Amino acid sequence: MKKHNFSAGPCILPQEVLKKASEAVLNFNDDNLSLIEISHRSKPFVNVMENARSLALELLGLEGKGYKALFLHGGASTQFLMAAYNLLEKKAAYLNTGTWSDKAIKEAKLFGELVEVASSKDSGFTHIPKEYAIPTDADYFHCTSNNTIFGTQMKSFPETNVPLICDMSSDIFSRQLDFSKFDLIYAGAQKNMGPAGTTLVVIKEDILGKVSRTIPSMLNYKVHLGKDSMFNTPAVFPVYVSMLTLEWLKNLGGIAAIEKINDQKAALLYGEIDRNPLFKGVVATEDRSHMNATFTLTDASLKETFDTLCNEAGINGLNGHRSVGGYRASMYNALPLESVQVLVDVMQAVAQKA
Numbered sequence: 001m002k003k004h005n006f007s008a009g010p011c012i013l014p015q016e017v018l019k020k021a022s023e024a025v026l027n028f029n030d031d032n033l034s035l036i037e038i039s040h041r042s043k044p045f046v047n048v049m050e051n052a053r054s055l056a057l058e059l060l061g062l063e064g065k066g067y068k069a070l071f072l073h074g075g076a077s078t079q080f081l082m083a084a085y086n087l088l089e090k091k092a093a094y095l096n097t098g099t100w101s102d103k104a105i106k107e108a109k110l111f112g113e114l115v116e117v118a119s120s121k122d123s124g125f126t127h128i129p130k131e132y133a134i135p136t137d138a139d140y141f142h143c144t145s146n147n148t149i150f151g152t153q154m155k156s157f158p159e160t161n162v163p164l165i166c167d168m169s170s171d172i173f174s175r176q177l178d179f180s181k182f183d184l185i186y187a188g189a190q191k192n193m194g195p196a197g198t199t200l201v202v203i204k205e206d207i208l209g210k211v212s213r214t215i216p217s218m219l220n221y222k223v224h225l226g227k228d229s230m231f232n233t234p235a236v237f238p239v240y241v242s243m244l245t246l247e248w249l250k251n252l253g254g255i256a257a258i259e260k261i262n263d264q265k266a267a268l269l270y271g272e273i274d275r276n277p278l279f280k281g282v283v284a285t286e287d288r289s290h291m292n293a294t295f296t297l298t299d300a301s302l303k304e305t306f307d308t309l310c311n312e313a314g315i316n317g318l319n320g321h322r323s324v325g326g327y328r329a330s331m332y333n334a335l336p337l338e339s340v341q342v343l344v345d346v347m348q349a350v351a352q353k354a
């Protein structure tokens with residue numbers, strides 16, 4: 001039986017997606033060829049890429065609104081650099097809410113003046129700063145919607161006149177937002193969409209072409225857009241699996257439908273964390289992530305009991321990030337509510353053994 005997979009990334013994918021993906025590796029489209037041994041310029045794969053790109057825009061509600069989607073290489077980490085390369089002329093504003101924001105800031109500093117509008121670093125990134133001003137002359141404002149490592153999530157986004165850039169790696173397609181507020185969204189596939197190896201970039205086209213520097217081709221959004229995300233060989237398998245996951249999501253009823261399930265999962269787990277005296281949440285209640293729930297045992301001596309019970313129940317991937325410790329239950333789109341119930345049952349069983 002499949003384990004209950006709470007892995008923070010690469011993450012759980014829908015079982016039917018894994019099945020279709022494995023079939024395509026052996027025989028794609030009944031052509032008696034593997035998906036990963038055909039030309040990326042062949043009609044069948046061009047269809048995959050186009051389908052993946054348009055599904056992404058459709059699910060985000062961005063069709064016909066001046067946006068384009070790309071599937072690029074290099075992970076979200078390359079987007080830290082690429083966003084600044086393409087959009088930072090003089091000054092950019094960043095909100096620092098965790099390790100990934102911190103890394104984005106480090107890269108952007110290579111390209112211009114950087115204003116850190118607020119940071120929760122001093123408090124161990126356990127909350128999202130809310131009172132801050134974004135300079136009106138900034139080239140853009142950058143934030144991280146969900147902090148995968150610390151378990152906080154932005155519940156609202158600032159109203160600002162400057163272009164809004166968001167790293168949505170770990171909560172894209174998980175909740176309804178007005179995505180048209182954002183000018184650039186990027187997300188590594190391996191958190192909520194597919195396997196590692198491709199990154200979704202959603203760009204409002206009219207924000208490009210405003211910096212004076214020369215941009216190397218592979219780092220230039222315009223070059224990738226001009227070639228319909230086929231400037232070089234795309235990550236064919238990760239793009240295909242991402243397309244399957246997006247199809248799965250669409251068939252389920254899209255983001256509105258999955259958000260309901262994600263809310264149920266989060267309510268179930270946080271409810272138990274708050275009710276059970278043996279567990280404690282790590283971050284500010286109002287900023288709790290619905291994707292990554294971080295918690296600790298109030299009595300460290302119960303660690304072995306809890307870990308053993310988790311193992312016996314088939315629970316995988318519950319350890320906190322190596323930089324923070326504790327526990328982290330990642331409840332991405334494909335994780336069923338039943339898996340969260342299994343975890344909650346184990347948390348209750350620990351209480352009985354304590």
Ligand SMILES: *Cc1c(COP(=O)(O)O)cnc(C)c1O
Pocket residue numbers: 009074075076077078100144146147148167168169170188189191
């Ligand atoms: C995992 C993660 C990244 C890094 O993604 P890579 O694809 O490994 O470069 C960046 N931002 C967030 C929010 C993440 O969760």
